[in-house]
Amino acid sequence: MMSEISYLQAVSDALREELRRDETVFLLGEDMGVYGGCFGVTRGFLEEFGPDRIMDTPISEGGFTGMAVGAAMAGYRPVVEYMFSDFITCAMDLITNQAAKTRFMLGGQVRIPMVIRTPAGSGTGAAAQHSQSLEAWFCHVPGLRVVMPATPYDAKGLLKAAVRDNNCVLFYEHKLLYSTRGEVPEEEYVLPIGKANVMREGKDVTIISYSLTALKAMKAAEMLEQDGIDAEVLDLRTLTPLDKDAIIASAKKTGRVLVTHEAVEKFGVGAEVASVINDSEAFFYLDRPVRRFGGEDIPIPYSPRLEAQVTPQPDTIYTKARELLGAER
Amino acid sequence: MTRVMATPAARRVAGEKHIDISAVHGTGAGGYVQLSDVLNAKPEAKATFLARSVAEYMGIDITGVTALAGGVVRKADVLAYKEQMGEDRILPHSGMRGTIARRMLESMQAAPQYTMMMEADCFKLKAFFGEYSVRCRENTGVKPTFSDLFIQACAIALKKNPMINSSFMQDHVLLKGNVNIGLAVSLGEEGLIVPNIKDAHTLKLEQITVRRDDLVRRALEGKLRPDEYTGGTFTISNFGRSPVQFFTPIINQPESAILGIGNMTDRVVPIDGGIGIRPMLGMSLTVDHRNIDGTTGEQFMKDIREILENPGMLVERK
Numbered sequence: 001m002m003s004e005i006s007y008l009q010a011v012s013d014a015l016r017e018e019l020r021r022d023e024t025v026f027l028l029g030e031d032m033g034v035y036g037g038c039f040g041v042t043r044g045f046l047e048e049f050g051p052d053r054i055m056d057t058p059i060s061e062g063g064f065t066g067m068a069v070g071a072a073m074a075g076y077r078p079v080v081e082y083m084f085s086d087f088i089t090c091a092m093d094l095i096t097n098q099a100a101k102t103r104f105m106l107g108g109q110v111r112i113p114m115v116i117r118t119p120a121g122s123g124t125g126a127a128a129q130h131s132q133s134l135e136a137w138f139c140h141v142p143g144l145r146v147v148m149p150a151t152p153y154d155a156k157g158l159l160k161a162a163v164r165d166n167n168c169v170l171f172y173e174h175k176l177l178y179s180t181r182g183e184v185p186e187e188e189y190v191l192p193i194g195k196a197n198v199m200r201e202g203k204d205v206t207i208i209s210y211s212l213t214a215l216k217a218m219k220a221a222e223m224l225e226q227d228g229i230d231a232e233v234l235d236l237r238t239l240t241p242l243d244k245d246a247i248i249a250s251a252k253k254t255g256r257v258l259v260t261h262e263a264v265e266k267f268g269v270g271a272e273v274a275s276v277i278n279d280s281e282a283f284f285y286l287d288r289p290v291r292r293f294g295g296e297d298i299p300i301p302y303s304p305r306l307e308a309q310v311t312p313q314p315d316t317i318y319t320k321a322r323e324l325l326g327a328e329r
Numbered sequence: 330m331t332r333v334m335a336t337p338a339a340r341r342v343a344g345e346k347h348i349d350i351s352a353v354h355g356t357g358a359g360g361y362v363q364l365s366d367v368l369n370a371k372p373e374a375k376a377t378f379l380a381r382s383v384a385e386y387m388g389i390d391i392t393g394v395t396a397l398a399g400g401v402v403r404k405a406d407v408l409a410y411k412e413q414m415g416e417d418r419i420l421p422h423s424g425m426r427g428t429i430a431r432r433m434l435e436s437m438q439a440a441p442q443y444t445m446m447m448e449a450d451c452f453k454l455k456a457f458f459g460e461y462s463v464r465c466r467e468n469t470g471v472k473p474t475f476s477d478l479f480i481q482a483c484a485i486a487l488k489k490n491p492m493i494n495s496s497f498m499q500d501h502v503l504l505k506g507n508v509n510i511g512l513a514v515s516l517g518e519e520g521l522i523v524p525n526i527k528d529a530h531t532l533k534l535e536q537i538t539v540r541r542d543d544l545v546r547r548a549l550e551g552k553l554r555p556d557e558y559t560g561g562t563f564t565i566s567n568f569g570r571s572p573v574q575f576f577t578p579i580i581n582q583p584e585s586a587i588l589g590i591g592n593m594t595d596r597v598v599p600i601d602g603g604i605g606i607r608p609m610l611g612m613s614l615t616v617d618h619r620n621i622d623g624t625t626g627e628q629f630m631k632d633i634r635e636i637l638e639n640p641g642m643l644v645e646r647k
Binding site for chain 1: 340358365
């Protein structure tokens with residue numbers, strides 16, 4: 001049985017189900033309990049699970065992230081929430097130096113099974129300090145996992161997997177995805193971390209993306225279809241570990257690859273995907289250079305009009321894809 | 330060797346299909362070869378080593394050779410292709426070819442020439458020829474031809490029309506005192522040569538036959554003396570035994586005219602208000618318009634026709 005629910009509901013359901021399933025799971029963050037979370041993900045949780053498992057914290061990301069690392073070492077499975085992913089900078093040491101490395105530095109004597117959930121991305125008119133997409137930073141750190149689902153189905157299945165994973169998982173939820181809806185099974189399911197998903201089969205060009213931009217890529221693919229161009233859309237879902245097999249397979253299939261994401265283009269995920277293709281046999285199937293299309297090299301502007309212009313949109317993804325195909329048509 | 334601009338996919342597929350990527354026309358921006366170009370390229374057929382070697386030796390592009398059996402091009406296929414396609418050959422100019430080419434070009438450049446055409450009824454001429462043939466062979470032992478009759482007719486007509494028997498010079502027209510009639514003798518593809526019968530206007534018909542027979546025979550043997558094919562004042566080109574009735578001969582410079590004789594064909598013609606079948610001879614006279622106007626040329630042709638249609642004139646005392 002399937003039911004159509006919102007992305008926000010899917011995240012909420014995943015957390016509730018894991019809280020019910022496993023007593024070692026608990027949530028902590030700012031305004032999660034009484035207020036129900038900044039976007040309402042944990043509304044009603046305090047009543048069901050009590051203040052020991054739904055912990056409102058002081059405004060100190062570094063403090064409660066360190067607390068989560070310690071709890072994880074002690075056998076708990078904490079799920080941390082930051083109100084805005086931009087604030088992750090305050091917890092940088094705890095994530096990169098503690099959560100990511102302790103297990104390795106202690107020779108595997110402890111594990112750090114924790115999840116950091118946080119709303120990311122632009123499009124809400126919240127300006128430069130509340131609109132960033134900083135996932136690439138964490139992709140670069142050994143010991144961390146970065147998951148960025150685009151649909152309610154993926155969000156629920158992957159969040160449950162993240163809670164059960166024995167590593168520190170960063171789980172990015174794009175703010176504009178919360179209100180999107182999609183089919184989700186009513187019965188229990190978990191999706192594997194590290195597996196990409198072909199959202200749309202095509203043969204002429206592959207658009208690789210993730211999170212909200214994957215949905216924009218789907219719209220661009222529909223526009224390309226009007227031109228007779230059959231675009232494939234590959235949603236990475238997980239950035240690290242990266243599903244290289246899926247990337248290579250699609251690149252070999254179409255020979256033309258556009259990687260697009262909202263995060264700033266330079267030194268980003270797009271460059272990594274391009275390198276994966278270059279380093280594989282897929283290179284010999286390329287009929288065009290792999291193109292990246294990411295965010296502009298500037299802080300996200302406050303003006304909604306400018307904000308839309310500095311990140312990929314369906315029409316600009318469409319244009320980039322047409323440019324990539326170039327003289328062939 | 331210039332490096333081919335091609336996408337990795339194009340290179341891979343070209344390698345798999347054994348296509349020479351440097352021979353593929355690229356349609357990508359800036360002319361690079363993309364996958365579709367390779368896929369659209371005609372794949373080189375499989376060929377045996379011997380077939381390739383033979384093709385290379387003969388300078389044949391093996392991609393054009395079709396395999397007859399088994400999809401593999403063999404030596405026999407290459408040879409059959411060569412047989413079928415033919416080839417350009419170089420045929421060096423012989424001395425004669427060079428001379429003909431030069432003289433024909435000079436004639437066309439020097440003289441504004443035009444051709445007029447007329448028919449002559451040869452009913453009587455044929456009968457005359459039959460009688461003459463017997464008589465001539467008895468008297469001279471030489472077999473005459475119709476050319477002899479045409480030469481004599483021209484000799485007579487040229488004396489009446491001196492402008493036809495002339496040369497256009499820089500500041501004057503040179504009317505020739507003697508009539509030296511050349512006869513174009515075909516030597517096949519090798520070319521032709523035009524020996525001339527000197528002083529034809531002074532000769533009886535049988536003398537013309539004897540001279541003509543000697544000159545033509547030696548022309549075919551390549552034994553003419555230079556003075557025998559120079560110094561002509563008029564030329565006859567006889568196409569008689571061919572389907573051609575009219576054509577446009579080119580003047581043999583520095584002469585002023587040339588008469589082309591076409592075939593003699595039985596035709597239905599009006600005769601005295603009735604209908605009869607007569608052997609009609611096609612005559613084409615090319616003249617140099619610098620000194621010969623229409624009326625002059627026409628008069629000459631009418632005179633020729635009169636002689637041919639009244640062949641007794643051929644043997645009247647000159």
